Amino acid sequence: MSELLQLEALGSSGPYRTRNRLTISDLTGTPVAELSLVPRLFVQRSLAALHLAHTVPADERARVIAQAGQAFATGIIGGLSIEEYQHIVSRVSGMPISVVRTATEAITHSAAEAYRSAVRARPHGSVHDWRDPLTRRGDAVWTRRARVLAVHAPGNEPAVHTQWLEALALGYRVAVRPSQREPFTPHRLITALREAGFGTGHVVLLPTDHSVADDIIRAADRAMVYGGQQVVNKYGNDNTVLSQGPGRSKILLTDDDWQPHLDTIVDSVSALGGMACINATAVFVEGDPTPVAEAIAERLAAIPSLPPDDDKAVLPTQPLAVAKATERYLLDHAGNATAHLGGDGIVDDLGDGSAVMRPAVFQVDRSDAPQTGIELAFPCVWVAPWSRAEDIQPLKNTLVLTVINGDEALIDRLVDEPTISNVYIGDHPTHWMRPGIPHDGYLAEFLMRTKAMIRD
Amino acid sequence: MDQVPDPEELIEAAIQWHFDPRTGSRFWLERARTLDFDPRRDVRTFADLRLFPNVANELRDIRVEDLIPTGYGPKADVVGVFESGGTTGAPKRVVLLADWMNCLMTHQMQVMDERGDPRDVDWLSLGPSGPHLFGEIATWQARLRGGMKFSIDMDPRWVKKCLRDGRTEEADRYAEHLIDQGVFVLETQDIGIMMTTPPLLERIARRDELVSLINEKLQLIIWGGAQMDADTRDLFRTEIFPEVRLCGTYGSTMILGTATERTGLTENDPMIFDPFSPYISFSVVDPVTGEDVAYGERGQVVMNHISKSMLLPNNLERDVATRIQPLPRQLGDSVADVTPVAVFENEAVIEGVY
Structure with missing residues (x-):
């Protein structure tokens, strides 16, 4: 000592x-x-x-x-x-x-x-x-x-x-x-x-x-x-x-052609252990969000649970009590969201007093569901429907917004929106950063x- | 009163006095009826004081006349009525009688003589007067040591109110105003001893010229009324006031006096306070079980005041301290490294990544 x-x-x-x-x-x-x-x-x-x-x-x-x-x-x-x-x-x-x-x-x-x-x-x-x-x-x-x-x-x-x-x-x-x-x-x-x-x-x-x-x-x-x-x-x-x-970073998918961009979406959620303000907290989907949520869940589910000092570790680890408290918070606040991953819990006990925080993917039925603002320090994402009729309202208050397949008029509106700090167009994960870029x-x-x- | 009595004799005599219908205060005689024990039969030792409930809260609305033991007769010699800071609602009130003040001062003069504190210098009290005991003690000490006392009054309740309401700027301005006034006294008068509080001392430390003046002029700084940690004490001693001796006090209205920082402590020692035993005594307890913690462990401070003038046993204070072995023949324990009851940083915050 x-x-x-x-x-x-x-x-x-x-x-x-x-x-x-x-x-x-x-x-x-x-x-x-x-x-x-x-x-x-x-x-x-x-x-x-x-x-x-x-x-x-x-x-x-x-x-x-x-x-x-x-x-x-x-x-x-x-x-x-x-x-x-x-x-x-x-x-x-x-x-x-x-x-x-x-x-x-x-x-x-x-x-x-x-x-x-x-x-x-x-x-x-x-x-x-x-x-x-x-x-x-x-x-x-x-x-x-x-x-x-x-x-x-x-x-x-x-x-x-x-x-x-x-x-x-x-x-x-x-x-x-x-x-x-x-x-x-x-x-x-x-x-x-x-x-x-x-x-x-x-x-x-x-x-x-x-x-x-x-x-x-x-x-x-x-x-x-x-x-x-x-x-x-x-x-x-x-x-x-x-x-x-809170960053409350988001991804917007504006047409059905999201599959080629799945890497970007998954990476935005899970890079950096999902612990950063530039990790995606919510994915908004024009069209049916269910296949998107399923695809993200499938990819994230495949990530192994490893102690943090393992070279191959991707997921964050916390003291067991902290992990459990976070799990309780998540499940208490998920409300009527549909769980695609993590619905039974996200804690994977390593047996040494610490636990890996497994990813969570939840689907909500409205773009203004309050759950989409819940930012937790592990890969945890809320998938929500979005339609042009709702315009940019659900996309406000965002540190980084990645837009896949957006049209010019929409991008104009997003760039113009004061509560969105950064707008990335195309295959650029929300955590993209470079010295000299704000x-x-x-x-x-x-x-x-x-x-x-x-x-x- | 010059002779310090044997602790158990004091407890015995005080309990007999305070619960005898001919001598006890109206407060205690009435209160005794609702106790589930008979103090005169059951309370003989220090440990027995734990039988008493904590009556401190009842001092918020009691008539102070009812606190004076009737054995003093109708014309008790009252020094004054003093009130607690008022941190937790309406203030608690005590009456301080002359025989106790004389006893306390005799002790404090002995302590100051042993420490080699100066005589015949003037004092500045930069701290609460008004209903608080802080300024009154300075008044008596200055007089007994042959000095004149200068005084800048501070209302600690107003400061607490400002802070509680989030008006830190107002509290800042008030504190600076107090120090500005203190500067006039320090610059022009022969001040040798200053009594103040740790927060004011920290503000004084921001003013380089004032710090130089204090190092040149003062021989002793007595601080009290709030806590100071040992790291801060060292910075004061070594970097800020290397030319001035610093002595801490730890007190409460509820003991009608203060405990004094033990002399001769080195930088590696905890900051120990010894009470004026047997009249004032401390325990350090586990706040959940109420049992004493082990020596060297931290716990919540329980204070007792036992004198002819007043009995205030088993008062759980809102302070945490380390339990320290008492000096020889001392009643109860000494305490060290006193801090307010901890306010924990909210560790349960889950949402967000920072």
Whole structure:
């Protein structure tokens, strides 16, 4: 027990081990690490240091972030090799190890591209630097809206941490409050950033308990907060907080010719262990949804149950109690939906205290059935009928919408709809992402502004 | 009262006094009728105090005259009426009599002398006065140590109300307003000792100039009225106020006093509070079974006040603490690392992927 891995807070004067530590256990309940939880006073002082720090020049920022991304995937950081890190994340979060490996590569790639990705959001009608000769005759300079960004990070997917790298690339100082479920990724990333050359006063890791969480947001200029609908409700009206709520990503199939696209549909539901906001939660079918639901169910049913650190694992694993609670929630809320898969339960007990979450496919009889908004952290999809008469109403409030065989008029309407963040046409799964392509708008829209300048 | 009595003798004498129709308070004499035991026959030891029901809630609406033992006669020397914070509805009220205050102060002066606390310096109380005991204790301590007491009043109920209603900004502004006023005193007067609360101390820590002034001027900061964890204590000691001694107190209106942070604790020790035994005593219990937890384990704090002036046994507080071995001859246990009863992060949230 005394040999537990120590995840210290990464404060503005270096790593900091507290007495108040949270034991992080793997899926079977075996303790893996201790996370130092910092008190309010430490949060306060760390944020004060971030406010005082001077911005690192852009060239240096871009170089250091890229270098840290390399080290993240190759180096020994905090005593852990990349393989050890990936294994722990998989054993703690239940995410299939292959997904963790892919996420690791995505972090390296995104770090290399962080600056390029971030500045792609710069308006055409602006320049990077006030020294640009264009400002002599009057132009706009692209500048930071503020200085310090707080991030309440999630623990569902390591690659979500690439988002705040862009803020760092833009010259923000960043305070990350890690998830208590999976603090390993931001700990490794911030340690790598510091080893690559970022000052301790520029990026900090502040694990806290719930009572101090809001203090981090209040002490920062801007904040990104990941969470469920309650987070969206809490911060929705605060324009200094960017809330990242449920994705409720969807697929729309507009004619009978869906069979060639089955791979895309199944992949959208089950890639990334079905744990991401960019996994499809609902499939809307013009015509008869039953054969679609049956086909998805048949494909998903064939996926084997394997522990998460098995190379071939595809499905997520959770502690048995969590898996059972999720199963109960699903079955309690399925209502009159027809089960094509998972109607008798989704828990596959591995016998070691953990359980694989088997896929679920349910069919509802109306496009406005409330079940289509139920997003759970495993491959779980609601198949619903859709007709042109209903127009785009059922497709609103969506992070990613993949449209198969849509016509131009319909696509016009979807692209125009403010509550749909991303529209993919054709064989592109909902989880398609690339550095430099916005995830939910460019982050820089939230972090940057233009300023008029004219000079002699 | 200078002589600290033997614990069991105190319990015996106090029970006889409070339940004798000639000396007991109207409150206890009436309450005794509905007890399913006879205190004068059945209560002799510390363990027997558990027979009593927790009567703290009844102090919300009792006439305070009925709390004074009739043995004091019609002209009891009353220092004041004091009220709880009011976190859980209407406040609880107690009467503090002069003989108890003198007894408490004699003890506290001894503690302060043993700690080497300064005499003949002025005090600043930056915290609740009004119906709360916090400011009154500072008043007496300052006077007995030869200092003048300056006071900035804080209404903790208003702060709690703001926070409960989600008006954090208003609570922030109020707290900053209090500190602004404290700055005028600290800048101009010969303050050597400041009494305040941990949340105010955390806010003070944000003001670099004020922190420097306090390091230059103050010899001692006494904090109380809310809890501080050991990690925070260390930051205060090592990074923020390295030039000032910090001493914590842990009290409750329901014990008419405070327990004092044990002196000589190192950074590796838990933050231990020793009560003024035998008048004030603590247990640490499992909230479900009501049994004592083992030493070193966490449990909910039970407080007892036993004096001639008042009997308030078996009061389960809303605090969690580690049970610590008592000092020699102490009644009950000491407590460490006190926190409010935990509010668990909602782990049952299932929907959504974050």
